[in-house]
Amino acid sequence: MSQILEVLVQRKSVRTFKDKPVGEEMVQLLLRAGECAPSWGDGRPWHFVVLEDRKIITRIPEFHPESAVLLKCPLAIALFGEPQKEGFPGSWPLDCAVAMQNMLLQAQALSLGAVWLGIYPHERRMHALEALLEVPPHIRAFGVAAVGHPAEKLPLREERFDPSRVHYGSWQGSRGKSEKPKECEDRSEHCGGEEGRDDHA
Amino acid sequence: MSQILEVLVQRKSVRTFKDKPVGEEMVQLLLRAGECAPSWGDGRPWHFVVLEDRKIITRIPEFHPESAVLLKCPLAIALFGEPQKEGFPGSWPLDCAVAMQNMLLQAQALSLGAVWLGIYPHERRMHALEALLEVPPHIRAFGVAAVGHPAEKLPLREERFDPSRVHYGSWQGSRGKSEKPKECEDRSEHCGGEEGRDDHA
Numbered sequence: 001m002s003q004i005l006e007v008l009v010q011r012k013s014v015r016t017f018k019d020k021p022v023g024e025e026m027v028q029l030l031l032r033a034g035e036c037a038p039s040w041g042d043g044r045p046w047h048f049v050v051l052e053d054r055k056i057i058t059r060i061p062e063f064h065p066e067s068a069v070l071l072k073c074p075l076a077i078a079l080f081g082e083p084q085k086e087g088f089p090g091s092w093p094l095d096c097a098v099a100m101q102n103m104l105l106q107a108q109a110l111s112l113g114a115v116w117l118g119i120y121p122h123e124r125r126m127h128a129l130e131a132l133l134e135v136p137p138h139i140r141a142f143g144v145a146a147v148g149h150p151a152e153k154l155p156l157r158e159e160r161f162d163p164s165r166v167h168y169g170s171w172q173g174s175r176g177k178s179e180k181p182k183e184c185e186d187r188s189e190h191c192g193g194e195e196g197r198d199d200h201a
Numbered sequence: 202m203s204q205i206l207e208v209l210v211q212r213k214s215v216r217t218f219k220d221k222p223v224g225e226e227m228v229q230l231l232l233r234a235g236e237c238a239p240s241w242g243d244g245r246p247w248h249f250v251v252l253e254d255r256k257i258i259t260r261i262p263e264f265h266p267e268s269a270v271l272l273k274c275p276l277a278i279a280l281f282g283e284p285q286k287e288g289f290p291g292s293w294p295l296d297c298a299v300a301m302q303n304m305l306l307q308a309q310a311l312s313l314g315a316v317w318l319g320i321y322p323h324e325r326r327m328h329a330l331e332a333l334l335e336v337p338p339h340i341r342a343f344g345v346a347a348v349g350h351p352a353e354k355l356p357l358r359e360e361r362f363d364p365s366r367v368h369y370g371s372w373q374g375s376r377g378k379s380e381k382p383k384e385c386e387d388r389s390e391h392c393g394g395e396e397g398r399d400d401h402a
Contacts (some may be wrong), residue, residue, distance in 0.1 A: 002230065002307075002310055002311070003204060003310070004205070004208055004234075004306055004307060004309075004310035005230060005233065005234055005307060005310070007205055008234050008237050008238075008303050008306070008307065009233075009237045011237075011239070013239065029203065029206060031362075031367055032206065032210075032360065032362055033205075033206055033209050035361065035362050035363065035366060036209050036210045036212075036360060036361065036362075037209075037302070038212070038214065038302070038305065038317060038401040039401060040319050040401055041401075042401075044363070044366075046366060047366050047367075047368060047372075048366060048367045048368065049367075049368045049369070049370075049371065049372065049374075050367065050368070050369045050370070051370065052370070053370055056370065056371070087319075088319060088322070088323065089322070090322035091319065091322065093294065093295060093298075094294060094295065094298040094321075095298075097294075097295040097296075097298040097299050097302075098298050098299065098301075098302040100299075101238070101239070101298075101299040101302050101303070102209050102302070104239065105205055105209070105306075106203075106205060106206060106209065108205075109203055109204070109205035109206070110203070116239060118241050118288075118289060118292065120295075121289070121290070121291035121292065122289065133371050133372050134371055134372050134373065135372045136372070139372070159233065159237060160236065160237065161232075161233055161236050161237075162236065162245070165236060165245075165247060165248050165249060166232055166248075166249050166251065167248060167249065167250045167251070168250070168251045169250075169251070169252065169253070169254055169257065170250065170257070170334050170335055171248075171250065171334050171335050171336045171337070171340070172335065173250075200239040200240060200241055200242075200243075
């Protein structure tokens, strides 16, 4: 498996962290990763707010029921969009999603743990985060990355590949020669077992 | 620079390809990369349609004015969303954006070139691509990755980092100790020079 695919596959959501800060150098690497995301028309309609103050971070679970991870988390990076800079009407959330993924991958490569807490398109959460961090009215909340040093060594994530999601030539198409990487036998860990979760698995 | 950051930074849109097919093994690596993206509530609301037939690929520029790259491109992977599987109303395009980015990164790591051609949220293009590939009515078009072997060795992409997009503690916050990786001096290559482009830089 190529090294990049290893990072892509092994990235999984981490929700328990050591009581240990994330060093400044790592914070900068996460931000650099986020900022080099591609964006529609190169609009780069994003802003990053680095949160290390426990008093601020722990306010987020007050309005985001799935964000208890933030109660014991040394670092959160809140991602915001600036629709005025987007390359096409409605594209800013896509650009922000890619910037978020870049940060998650960089965290994985640094042996940090992270989880993407969904804010956009949940209007109530968006307004609450915008109010908490006092952003100007033209800036919209997108999501929060909770980041830290993983509390425990996690088992490697099993690659999940669902061949039924792949089509050849057209929707109805298939081809016999398609290799089928092994599927995860037990999807309950990620699906059933996390039912009701609305962060990003 | 860590290896992952190198891939993230150096990934740039490639629009001219050699007349050489992309091997089956590489196609499968791209699909595996796409499928291991995180998604809201682990919904994985995506489908991939692999296009290698020139007769189909070259129909896309008929309705997508910025997709001339497809006229000479050996492989296109069209990404579709299945809103019924999304983890939160309106989250499927975010999930698809991340799956697209994973494929672009895998392409970069394989020394392939690729560019993300925006379809969603452009309604006319969405309908046209859905009609072309005859997808069922509950499936929505998201985007197309044009992929191939780069026609020429491209100069390394200069890292662009805009410190004004980073805030500390709150929107108004800043901190002196922030390291500032060098900014790209000439942004015209990516911004001004590509003005009007609506694919992803």
